[in-house]
Amino acid sequence: MEFNLNHYPYHSHRRVILGKKYAVATSQHLATLAGIEMFLAGGNAVDAAVATAIALTVVEPTSNGIGSDAFAIVWDGKLHGLNASGRSPQQLNLKSYLGMEKIPQLGWLSVTVPGAVSAWYQLWNRWGKLPFEQLFTPAIRYAEQGFSLSPITAQYWQRQENIYLSLNSPEFQPFKQVFFPNDRAPKTGEIWGSLWFAETLKEIANSGTESFYRGKLAAAIANFSADTGGCLTKTDLANHQPIWCDPISTQYKQLQVWEIPPNGQGIAALMALNILEGLKIEKYARDSTESFHYQIEAMKLAFADVYSHVGDPDLMKISVNQLLDKNYAIQRQSLIEDTAITLANTGLTQGGTVYLCTADPDLMVSFIQSNYEGFGSGILIPETEISLQCRAAGFTLQEGHPNQVAPQKLPFHTIIPGFLTKDNQPLGPFGVMGAPMQPQGHLQMVVNLSDYQMNPQAALDAPRWRFLEGNKILLEKGVSSEIIAGLRKRGHNQEIASEIMFGKGQMILRHNGVLVAASESRSDGLALAY
Known part of the structure; x- marks a missing residue:
């Protein structure tokens, strides 16, 4: 890329x-x-x-x-x-x-x-x-x-x-x-x-x-x-x-994005990318109300499914293939309008962290x-x-939920290492730590790299959004006043928050035979290469 x-x-x-x-x-x-x-x-x-x-x-x-x-x-x-x-x-x-x-x-x-x-x-x-x-x-x-x-x-x-x-x-x-x-x-x-x-x-x-x-x-x-x-x-x-497993992935435009399968929440990033793909957000500026709005809504819909269906993989009633189905993503995409979804529901029936690379x-x-x-x-x-x-x-205490607490069971997990490939060749590892911010950070990194051709450090430094629940979102202090006003008009209930709420990430990508390393400007981190 x-x-x-x-x-x-x-x-x-x-x-x-x-x-x-x-x-x-x-x-x-x-x-x-x-x-x-x-x-x-x-x-x-x-x-x-x-x-x-x-x-x-x-x-x-x-x-x-x-x-x-x-x-x-x-x-x-x-x-x-x-x-x-x-x-x-x-x-x-x-x-x-x-x-x-x-x-x-x-x-x-x-x-x-x-x-x-x-x-x-x-x-x-x-x-x-x-x-x-x-x-x-x-x-x-x-x-x-x-x-x-x-x-x-x-x-x-x-x-x-x-x-x-x-x-x-x-x-x-x-x-x-x-x-x-x-x-x-x-x-x-x-x-x-x-x-x-x-x-x-x-x-x-x-x-x-x-x-x-x-x-x-x-x-x-x-x-x-x-x-x-x-x-x-x-x-x-x-x-x-520990369990050796095959990573799961989705194709987002020219990039193949890889995550660890459930019980982790990496699948949320892949689902959101599937929903976002057909919206062609590259036609909007990276720092625009439209780009932020569509990313937030796609993430919101993905979380609704993930929080309903993901847990210990041996006990999930909905399969990874069902959650990552591109046709299902098109159905979910049709729910996105010009105004914020106030409460996203699943569309499927029931069946502190450190990152390094x-x-x-x-x-x-x-x-x-x-x-x-x-x-x-x-x-x-x-x-x-x-x-x-x-x-x-x-875990949850909700009766009948695939992630309901029980003995000798894997809990729903927030930590997710990411990896990018293109044409079956490795580009490299990336990640953004921070509980539910992690798949949201992954989504924003992939969009920054793919749709806006940003280099790894610029992709990490760019101002972020974070979905909370309902129509509540956080926006980082660097987000422009025009975007803040535009999202408010679209029905987003927003607060401006400090950088501590938006995760800390790292990335190493191969570019023309050279390793390009970047470390999160929101942390005490350091990238070194030779």
Whole structure:
């Protein structure tokens, strides 16, 4: 595909980074350096991706940790998908939530088996060149020596103070002691680190997945669960297996867009692109009311189906093929008018996150791991610094729903790595983190690249929209006053929000034989290539 490397229609201090052989893009500069360190040691893109993911658990704990889940797409001549999300505990069921209107995002009732550690090992075991323990070296160094907290991470940390410092039950005390010492969040420029964090990383490095899922660390997790009212057990951990899967895709004009299949929400981006394709939005300016309106409405209709039908793939009553059917997309497209849909319904009958990417001449990696919301559940295993995600909050309590909470079940998952190909050749990995913002970010990136020929950095920097519910949307501060007024006339109930609400993304694309790397201007990230 063609784009202009010198064209930057939006103000940004960043420019695309170009390299012949290797590239890394992440939301934290120290994590990017960890990936580059692996390349310089003779490693490949998978080594770099895993080392970067491990480093991010230390330098961006506000979004991910050792107790996160993870997904990945790898190109090695063909595309491979890895779903390392964990199942709900055997003892978790509807009775656990009696008297509740929804599943909480804090505490043991929000925890499923963490899968990120299994993703690191599986990816390395299949493609890695360097010793597994070497991939942990940068993260261990950051944890032992401490690192200076960067501005955006500090901002996210401080936003969590009121939530986590108000938790007084015994199960939350280890978490507060580690992440909120002296009853406050660390500030920009302060040094944060943890010797226990380093020791846990060493334990995983030396044992692969054994200690975490069946050994010393598994026992520590299970014992703390039993002591503080949780239902996560040694058996739950030992039974965990990541799933290799074929990515799913749709053709959007000249691009083939790839996502991980359900239980993830990547299918929402593909469905929205299918709906949008026939509207020919390229005839409208990128910064126009029409372009924003049609994208928002397509996303709105896709979410209506996804939230009704997507969950554990073994229990879905509607198939992926049905959801991605182009004829169905045409039916949905016919619902889009000049005014906003106030409430989108499904058209089918019932039947805190970090993203990174790496590339070398032979491999390209799209990787994402997440706590879900902020730091996650607020549960931290003492003397390990394993902070557990809150992925059970992705379930619903709705009777008969394919995503209704039940034992040993995969929850609806928000994290989605993306990948682009053209004419069966790899263009590269991309992603935008941020809960329901993720498929919306994917849609906007593809439209920016395909319909408006923007280069990767410009595509990331462009002002964004975010659909919430009903006809409610958020618009980023950089959106023009003309678009704001135009969308209001079309019936959109809108608010102007800060950049923190619109996700953080990275991208690496091949362009005329060169790697073009870009990192989100809304984060502390860094793209490097050589």
